[in-house]
Amino acid sequence: MSLRAQKQARKKAEILQSALTVLAEKGYHGTTMEDIASHLLMTKGALYYYFKDKQELVYESQIKLLNKSIENVQSISELNCFASEKLVTIIRLHIEYLIQNKSGFELMAKPNEIFSETQLQEIFRLRESYADHYDDLLYEGIEDGSFTIAKDEIKIARNLVLGAMNWITQWHSSDGEKTLTEFVETITKYVLRIVGTEGNLTKQT
Amino acid sequence: MSLRAQKQARKKAEILQSALTVLAEKGYHGTTMEDIASHLLMTKGALYYYFKDKQELVYESQIKLLNKSIENVQSISELNCFASEKLVTIIRLHIEYLIQNKSGFELMAKPNEIFSETQLQEIFRLRESYADHYDDLLYEGIEDGSFTIAKDEIKIARNLVLGAMNWITQWHSSDGEKTLTEFVETITKYVLRIVGTEGNLTKQT
Amino acid sequence: MSLRAQKQARKKAEILQSALTVLAEKGYHGTTMEDIASHLLMTKGALYYYFKDKQELVYESQIKLLNKSIENVQSISELNCFASEKLVTIIRLHIEYLIQNKSGFELMAKPNEIFSETQLQEIFRLRESYADHYDDLLYEGIEDGSFTIAKDEIKIARNLVLGAMNWITQWHSSDGEKTLTEFVETITKYVLRIVGTEGNLTKQT
Amino acid sequence: MSLRAQKQARKKAEILQSALTVLAEKGYHGTTMEDIASHLLMTKGALYYYFKDKQELVYESQIKLLNKSIENVQSISELNCFASEKLVTIIRLHIEYLIQNKSGFELMAKPNEIFSETQLQEIFRLRESYADHYDDLLYEGIEDGSFTIAKDEIKIARNLVLGAMNWITQWHSSDGEKTLTEFVETITKYVLRIVGTEGNLTKQT
DNA sequence: CATGAATGAGCCTTCATTCAT
DNA sequence: AATGAATGAAGGCTCATTCAT
Numbered sequence: 001m002s003l004r005a006q007k008q009a010r011k012k013a014e015i016l017q018s019a020l021t022v023l024a025e026k027g028y029h030g031t032t033m034e035d036i037a038s039h040l041l042m043t044k045g046a047l048y049y050y051f052k053d054k055q056e057l058v059y060e061s062q063i064k065l066l067n068k069s070i071e072n073v074q075s076i077s078e079l080n081c082f083a084s085e086k087l088v089t090i091i092r093l094h095i096e097y098l099i100q101n102k103s104g105f106e107l108m109a110k111p112n113e114i115f116s117e118t119q120l121q122e123i124f125r126l127r128e129s130y131a132d133h134y135d136d137l138l139y140e141g142i143e144d145g146s147f148t149i150a151k152d153e154i155k156i157a158r159n160l161v162l163g164a165m166n167w168i169t170q171w172h173s174s175d176g177e178k179t180l181t182e183f184v185e186t187i188t189k190y191v192l193r194i195v196g197t198e199g200n201l202t203k204q205t
Numbered sequence: 206m207s208l209r210a211q212k213q214a215r216k217k218a219e220i221l222q223s224a225l226t227v228l229a230e231k232g233y234h235g236t237t238m239e240d241i242a243s244h245l246l247m248t249k250g251a252l253y254y255y256f257k258d259k260q261e262l263v264y265e266s267q268i269k270l271l272n273k274s275i276e277n278v279q280s281i282s283e284l285n286c287f288a289s290e291k292l293v294t295i296i297r298l299h300i301e302y303l304i305q306n307k308s309g310f311e312l313m314a315k316p317n318e319i320f321s322e323t324q325l326q327e328i329f330r331l332r333e334s335y336a337d338h339y340d341d342l343l344y345e346g347i348e349d350g351s352f353t354i355a356k357d358e359i360k361i362a363r364n365l366v367l368g369a370m371n372w373i374t375q376w377h378s379s380d381g382e383k384t385l386t387e388f389v390e391t392i393t394k395y396v397l398r399i400v401g402t403e404g405n406l407t408k409q410t
Numbered sequence: 411m412s413l414r415a416q417k418q419a420r421k422k423a424e425i426l427q428s429a430l431t432v433l434a435e436k437g438y439h440g441t442t443m444e445d446i447a448s449h450l451l452m453t454k455g456a457l458y459y460y461f462k463d464k465q466e467l468v469y470e471s472q473i474k475l476l477n478k479s480i481e482n483v484q485s486i487s488e489l490n491c492f493a494s495e496k497l498v499t500i501i502r503l504h505i506e507y508l509i510q511n512k513s514g515f516e517l518m519a520k521p522n523e524i525f526s527e528t529q530l531q532e533i534f535r536l537r538e539s540y541a542d543h544y545d546d547l548l549y550e551g552i553e554d555g556s557f558t559i560a561k562d563e564i565k566i567a568r569n570l571v572l573g574a575m576n577w578i579t580q581w582h583s584s585d586g587e588k589t590l591t592e593f594v595e596t597i598t599k600y601v602l603r604i605v606g607t608e609g610n611l612t613k614q615t
Numbered sequence: 616m617s618l619r620a621q622k623q624a625r626k627k628a629e630i631l632q633s634a635l636t637v638l639a640e641k642g643y644h645g646t647t648m649e650d651i652a653s654h655l656l657m658t659k660g661a662l663y664y665y666f667k668d669k670q671e672l673v674y675e676s677q678i679k680l681l682n683k684s685i686e687n688v689q690s691i692s693e694l695n696c697f698a699s700e701k702l703v704t705i706i707r708l709h710i711e712y713l714i715q716n717k718s719g720f721e722l723m724a725k726p727n728e729i730f731s732e733t734q735l736q737e738i739f740r741l742r743e744s745y746a747d748h749y750d751d752l753l754y755e756g757i758e759d760g761s762f763t764i765a766k767d768e769i770k771i772a773r774n775l776v777l778g779a780m781n782w783i784t785q786w787h788s789s790d791g792e793k794t795l796t797e798f799v800e801t802i803t804k805y806v807l808r809i810v811g812t813e814g815n816l817t818k819q820t
Numbered sequence: 821c822a823t824g825a826a827t828g829a830g831c832c833t834t835c836a837t838t839c840a841t
Numbered sequence: 842a843a844t845g846a847a848t849g850a851a852g853g854c855t856c857a858t859t860c861a862t
Contacts, residue, residue, distance in 0.1 A: 004824075011825095026318055029234030032852060044853085046826050054853065113235060153391055160395050163372020164365040171364045186358055190365050193398045213842095237835060250838085251843050259836065414845075421846095436728055439644030442831060454832085456847050464832065523645060563801055570805050573782020574775040581774045596768055600775050603808045647856060660859085661822055669857065827859080838848080 012050050012060075015040060019061045024102050024169075028058060028114050059119045062111075066126040069097075073133040083140035084147070084197060090137070091165065091191055095184050098168050134158045138195060148196030161194050217255050217265075220245060224266045229306060233263060233319050264324045267316075271331040274302075278338040288345035289352070289402060295342070296370065296396055300389050303373050339363045343400060353401030366399050422460050422470075425450060429471045434511065434579075438468060438524050469529050472521075476536040479507075483543040493550035494557070494607060500547070501575065501601055505594050508578050544568045548605060558606030571604050627665050630655060631676045639716060639784075643673060643729050674734045677726075681741040684712075688748040698755035699762070699812060705752070706780065706806055710799050713783050749773045753810060763811030776809050 018040045022031050033054055037044045051057040076089050111123055138154045141147035149157045168187065176183060223245045227236050238259055242249045256262040281294050316328055343359045346352035354362045373392065381388060428450045432441050443464055447454045461467040486499050521533055548564045551557035559567045578597065588596065633655045638646050648669055652659045666672040691704050726738055753769045756762035764772045783802065793801065 008824085025315065027232060027234065027315065029232060030315075030318055033854085034852075043827055045828070045855085048854065049825065110230070110232065110235075113231060149395075153395070156391055157395050159372065159376045160369040160392065163375070164369040164399070167364065167368025167371055170368070186361055187365065190354075190358070190362050190399050193401060194369070194395050196398060238837085239835075248844055249836085250845080253837070254842060418845090435725065437642060437644060437725065439642065440725075440728055443833085444831080453848055455834085455849070458833070459846065520640070520642065520645075523641060559805075563805070566801055567805055569782065569786045570779040570802065573785070574779040574809070577774065577778025577781055580778070596771055597775065600764075600768070600772050600809050603811060604779070604805050606808060648858085649856075658823055659857085660824080663858070664821065823860105823862085825860090825862105827857105829855105829857090831855080832853085834850105834852080836848105836850090839844105839846090841844085841846105 008050070013064075015042075015047065015050055015057070016061045016064050019057055020065060021102065023058060023061065033057075055115065055119075059115055059123075062123060063126065066123070066130060069094075070126060070130050070133070072097075073130060077133050077137060082146060083137050083144060087134075087137050087141065087195065088188060088192065090134070091161070091188050092184055094165055095168060095187050096180075098165065099172060099180065099184075102169055131155075131158060131162075134161070141195065146197060157195055161191055164191050164194065213255070218269075220247075220252065220255055220262070221266045221269050224262055225270060225306070228263065228266065238262075260320065260324075264320055264328075267328060268331065271328070271335060274299075275331065275335050275338070277302075278335060282338050282342060287351060288342050288349060292339075292342050292346065292400065293393060293397065295339070296366070296393050297389055299370055300373060300392055301385075303370065304377060304385065304389075336360075336363060336367075339366070346400065351402060362400055366396055369396050369399065418460070423474075425452075425457065425460055425467070426471045426474050429467055430475060430511065433468060433471065443467075465525065465529075469525055469533075472533060473536065476533070476540060479504075480536060480540050480543070482507075483540060487543050487547060492556060493547045493554060497544075497547050497551065497605065498598060498602065500544070501571070501598050502594055504575055505578060505597050506590075508575065509582060509590065509594075541565075541568060541572075544571070551605065556607060567605055571601055574601050574604065623665070627675075628679075630657075630662065630665055630672070631679050634672055634676045635680060635716070638673065638676065670730065670734075674730055674738075677738060678741065681738070681745060684709075685741065685745050685748070688745060692748050692752060697761060698752050698759060702749075702752050702756065702810065703803060703807065705749070706776070706803050707799055709780055710783060710802055711795075713780065714787060714795065714799075746770075746773060746777075749776070756810065761812060772810055776806055779806050779809065 015036070019031075019036045022035050022039050025031075026035065033044045033047055036057070037047050047057065051060070072093055073090055076086055076093070079086055079089075111120060115123065135154050135158055138147060138149060138158060139151070142149055142151060142154075165187070172183075178186065220241070224236075224241045227240050227244050230236075231240065238249050238252055241262070242252055252262065256265070277298055278295055281291055281298070284291055284294075316325060320328065340359050340363055343352055343354060343363060344356070347354055347356060347359075370392070377388075383391065425446070429441075429446045432445050432449055435441075436445065443454045443457055446467070447457055457467065461470070482503055483500055486496055486503070489496055489499075521530060525533065545564050545568055548557060548559060548568060549561070552559055552561060552564075575597070582593075630651070634646075634651045637650050637654050640646075641650065648659045648662055651672070652662055662672065666675070687708055688705055691701055691708070694701060694704075726735060730738065750769050750773055753762060753764060753773060754766070757764055757766060757769075780802070787798075
């Protein structure tokens with residue numbers, strides 16, 4: 001990749017990152033191109049040099065978010081340890097990400113109204129890919145006896161876990177009494193209950 | 206209340222109900238006054254006879270939703286039975302409502318951008334009021350030994366419970382293999398794990 | 411048609427008429443919605459109450475123009491007289507229209523860049539319908555010996571006639587020495603030469 | 616002229632030629648600087664090294680077109696033969712040019728909206744200069760009895776001739792049954808009728 | 821000389837809001 | 842009470858133009 005192309009790629013990434021922040025705060029319709037641009041000290045017009053239109057910009061920001069998340073989950077699920085340990089790590093990571101980035105998952109709420117058919121397919125594909133890693137872990141954990149979930153309820157359990165976590169951005173405020181680490185640990189503890197861990201897995205830091 | 210006023214109140218309620226449906230589907234910015242009006246076979250202009258502006262209409266629809274929810278929770282929490290039993294009932298109700306109404310809770314997601322300071326205060330007051338009922342139940346359950354939650358983590362546990370449930374609208378599709386009742390029961394079972402119920406509370410239908 | 415609908419239809423017609431004028435002057439891309447609106451002492455937004463978008467407005471203005479033209483030609487071609495006499499009348503009418511309305515035919519120049527496939531089909535259909543009346547007259551005139559055109563060159567002759575006339579808007583200025591009637595007569599005289607009339611048909615006023 | 620200046624002049628000419636093509640296709644407002652640049656495998660910005668702005672570029676392209684046309688007509692009108700023969704040649708040339716270049720004359724249609732006063736004056740001067748050659752030929756032909764036009768109607772006849780020809784780009788499509796030469800000959804035959812040639816001048820190839 | 825990048829004005833379009841009837 | 846019609850303020854997007862490198 002040429003120097004030029006690299007620079008451009010970096011700029012695009014920068015824009016996407018910024019877009020994620022603003023979008024998480026105001027949602028798709030509530031976010032204007034002006035909002036995204038001024039957040040980066042750019043002008044509206046400049047955005048169109050990098051992205052065809054608002055839809056594409058937002059779409060790519062979603063894809064980036066999903067890919068990053070998948071990558072994270074993947075690298076962890078490849079570790080050589082118990083499923084239950086992996087799940088703990090993944091959950092911690094997910095929570096930390098949500099808190100630091102003020103999320104961006106709500107945007108994914110009603111994508112049907114926003115994206116094209118092709119874009120939707122890709123988004124759904126990635127979402128499933130992300131979810132699959134959770135499902136695999138749950139399955140593994142069921143097999144080795146760490147989790148107590150009926151096998152035909154794996155998807156439901158997984159969705160409840162994700163829901164409990166994704167909602168955090170709605171109520172968490174940094175002025176709490178606990179430190180971030182304590183907060184994450186507490187959350188992890190209760191979330192893990194959903195999958196029916198026997199022992200107290202969170203003890204192992 | 207005069208007959209006229211009654212009729213008007215009924216119409217207002219009708220509009221609010223309709224607005225809730227549309228808003229749940231498209232969000233605040235995605236919903237136009239036209240959308241709300243045509244859903245009721247009215248014209249845009251007519252809405253302004255009943256509500257000062259869009260903000261007020263939406264605000265009142267949120268208030269109505271919250272009040273209704275609080276009322277529900279309240280009536281249940283006044284029942285003469287174990288906290289754990291009450292919680293089960295409340296959770297079932299909440300889930301059923303979400304599935305049937307395709308929610309309306311996402312709208313509450315980022316209210317800061319939409320409502321005035323005064324309106325926000327009222328919304329937050331009601332939200333807390335709603336949450337308080339959950340907290341009370343949790344507290345009660347901790348006391349009588351049904352739930353296993355640290356007392357200073359009640360709010361966290363409650364938020365995780367609400368999160369797990371509110372997320373349902375994002376992934377539930379009616380074409381599942383289970384019947385609605387089965388589905389609700391399964392959800393309830395796993396959600397209750399968060400509060401650390403010892404026995405299997407959901408057995409008692 | 412209800413009174414309301416009538417009023418609306420009249421307004422639409424008014425807008426289309428105005429649009430034709432402005433479009434003839436500045437072309438499709440050179441004409442803004444603002445131009446069309448202000449020409450009618452309206453605001454931009456009001457236009458969108460009557461027409462979906464610019465394309466539709468312009469499309470309908472073209473259709474209106476074509477239909478009117480076809481109607482004119484048709485009514486004349488149904489008269490009970492020689493083809494040559496009909497042609498004279500049609501040409502006179504066409505020229506008078508062009509001069510008074512400062513045309514609108516140039517817009518039709520490159521429609522491919524502007525209209526949708528369906529719209530184009532209709533426009534071409536009407537154009538052909540219009541041209542067909544000329545062709546019929548030419549054919550008739552050839553048969554009865556008034557015109558001297560090879561039968562397989564009818565279309566070419568017709569297009570040259572139309573071209574000679576349509577160009578008038580480019581060079582005619584009202585400050586000429588001749589009266590309008592004289593002007594029209596002169597044009598008619600020379601244009602008719604293209605179809606090879608033997609005698610001087612324009613003598614019959 | 617220095618080597619550098621020569622090179623630059625050649626580049627300018629190249630740009631103007633390309634611009635003419637694109638402009639002919641899409642008109643002034645429909646053509647973007649990007650269009651002109653990419654047609655030459657250049658970037659937008661580079662154009663501004665050679666031309667002050669879009670207006671100047673387009674203006675010069677028009678001037679070039681007009682000058683070239685005038686030159687053509689002039690060289691022919693200086694030939695030592697009958698006016699009628701010259702006219703035939705000029706008409707053939709004009710038609711051939713139109714068909715090959717898909718014109719560029721429509722751009723001239725409404726120059727008032729585009730060019731500055733000074734630019735307009737020059738354009739009109741050149742247009743008249745071009746037309747004058749036609750007028751001279753017509754006058755000559757009238758004198759020697761080849762054409763049958765009233766002397767005070769020369770301008771009208773000339774404009775009709777030009778109109779009939781310029782319109783060709785609107786309707787000619789290359790998929791006709793005739794060869795290009797046949798096509799040109801046919802057109803010439805009918806166009807010449809406008810000027811009232813007695814014999815069949817087109818026979819002399 | 822040329823390019824990539826950025827700017828800003830202007831246009832199309834939407835939509836909350838108003839108002840005469 | 843309700844409607845049709847109109848307004849005006851944004852917002853998305855394009856494009857002529859500029860400029861540092």
